[in-house]
Amino acid sequence: MAALTWGRLVKRKMAADSASASASASAPVLFSLLARSRRCHATVGTSKEDEDTHAHSTSPSILGPDLPDIWSSLPTSPPRPIPIPIPIPIPMPPAPPTIIDGKSIAQEIRSHISKHVINLKNSYDKVPGLAVILVGHRRDSQSYVRYKIKACNEVGITSFLAQLPHSCSEDEVIDSVTRFNEDPSVHGILVQLPLPQHMDEERILGAVSLHKDVDGFHPLNVGNLALRGRQPLFIPCAAKACLQLLLRHQIDLVGKHAVVIGRSKVVGLPTSLLLQRHYSTVSIVHAFTHRPEEITREADIVISAAGVANLVRGSWLKRGVVVIDVGTNPIEDPDSEHGYRLTGDVHFDEAVKVASAITPVPGGVGPVTIAMLLSNTLDAAKEACRSSV
Numbered sequence: 001m002a003a004l005t006w007g008r009l010v011k012r013k014m015a016a017d018s019a020s021a022s023a024s025a026s027a028p029v030l031f032s033l034l035a036r037s038r039r040c041h042a043t044v045g046t047s048k049e050d051e052d053t054h055a056h057s058t059s060p061s062i063l064g065p066d067l068p069d070i071w072s073s074l075p076t077s078p079p080r081p082i083p084i085p086i087p088i089p090i091p092m093p094p095a096p097p098t099i100i101d102g103k104s105i106a107q108e109i110r111s112h113i114s115k116h117v118i119n120l121k122n123s124y125d126k127v128p129g130l131a132v133i134l135v136g137h138r139r140d141s142q143s144y145v146r147y148k149i150k151a152c153n154e155v156g157i158t159s160f161l162a163q164l165p166h167s168c169s170e171d172e173v174i175d176s177v178t179r180f181n182e183d184p185s186v187h188g189i190l191v192q193l194p195l196p197q198h199m200d201e202e203r204i205l206g207a208v209s210l211h212k213d214v215d216g217f218h219p220l221n222v223g224n225l226a227l228r229g230r231q232p233l234f235i236p237c238a239a240k241a242c243l244q245l246l247l248r249h250q251i252d253l254v255g256k257h258a259v260v261i262g263r264s265k266v267v268g269l270p271t272s273l274l275l276q277r278h279y280s281t282v283s284i285v286h287a288f289t290h291r292p293e294e295i296t297r298e299a300d301i302v303i304s305a306a307g308v309a310n311l312v313r314g315s316w317l318k319r320g321v322v323v324i325d326v327g328t329n330p331i332e333d334p335d336s337e338h339g340y341r342l343t344g345d346v347h348f349d350e351a352v353k354v355a356s357a358i359t360p361v362p363g364g365v366g367p368v369t370i371a372m373l374l375s376n377t378l379d380a381a382k383e384a385c386r387s388s389v
């Protein structure tokens with residue numbers, strides 16, 4: 001059998017697509033698609049109209065535009081070399097990298113949410129409520145839960161906390177979830193992860209009502225995120241935070257190579273799905289990947305969520321790369337207030353010399369993740385208003 005060349009495959013695909021797409025797959029079409037998507041990106045989360053017409057957390061901007069697949073044609077013959085005059089090299093110092101300020105972006109989002117919370121109270125006499133279930137006494141989980149409750153208080157969201165001992169049974173956690181599912185003053189439920197080893201995480205997360213799943217971990221929400229043309233009710237907060245940071249800094253995603261390090265349900269998996277919905281070419285690097293540094297070095301965008309302090313060295317990164325560091329790894333530090341400090345997955349001091357933009361830890365993705373949780377809770381409360389009238 002004659003081997004199918006890449007060019008033939010592309011031509012076949014183009015022939016199939018041309019039935020649905022009236023335009024041919026010429027460069028101008030591709031450019032107009034790119035321009036369309038750029039216009040979409042430019043309006044993300046900033047326009048009032050966008051906020052109001054798509055009050056839902058899964059507004060098209062965060063999910064990306066829904067464009068048809070039109071493959072650009074590959075050149076049939078190698079391009080003829082054009083003589084280029086040799087420029088005289090002028091040494092240019094590299095531009096200093098943008099340090100992406102998650103703290104101030106989170107502050108901006110929170111003040112926007114506060115206004116919506118007040119409107120909801122005034123118009124519907126409804127106050128959004130978030131319930132957090134914390135099992136066990138992990139120091140880091142306790143801190144994260146504290147941040148979440150503090151952030152709720154700041155924007156006027158009511159918070160409920162169920163604290164259960166490490167030794168409690170799986171059914172006791174499910175009972176707690178069920179109580180919050182039935183409570184009309186609770187609009188969002190978050191089960192803090194990780195749960196103790198003896199518990200079936202999927203069973204517990206599956207018990208959270210789909211309409212209160214502000215973490216976006218319910219299988220139906222994950223499935224709808226994975227399927228183009230579908231809209232999940234909620235997108236996981238950390239993944240949404242990564243996209244917020246990229247879109248707010250107008251980082252082009254279409255056709256760009258994004259390497260996601262880690263494949264967790266909380267960050268890696270949903271972020272890779274979301275990036276695909278924005279037309280990035282996504283590679284997922286994980287603990288079993290051979291030569292992760294070589295794959296990562298190819299990336300235009302690196303999103304690291306491995307949970308390993310300083311895993312990503314400067315030598316793993318291409319010059320000009322955009323780095324989003326989701327890692328929050330506690331490192332023993334007797335000099336700091338709580339006996340530990342947080343470090344990202346990325347060796348910041350090395351990466352900052354190579355990257356064009358980078359998030360710090362702390363003060364990068366973390367605060368925006370919490371702002372996204374508030375935003376999901378607000379959306380859940382708005383949806384509850386809609387379905388009760």
Ligand SMILES: Nc1nc(=O)c2c([nH]1)NC[C@@H]1CN(c3ccc(C(=O)N[C@@H](CCC(=O)O)C(=O)O)cc3)C=[N+]21
Nearest residue numbers: 144147191192193194215237328362363364366367369
């Ligand atoms: N059901 C569930 N949902 C989660 O979203 C979830 C979870 N479980 N388990 C753990 C991870 C981790 N996570 C963080 C959120 C905010 C910060 C955050 O705000 N970090 C601050 C830390 C400030 C400091 O401690 O100094 C910062 O990076 O600036 C960190 C980590 C959410 N997670």
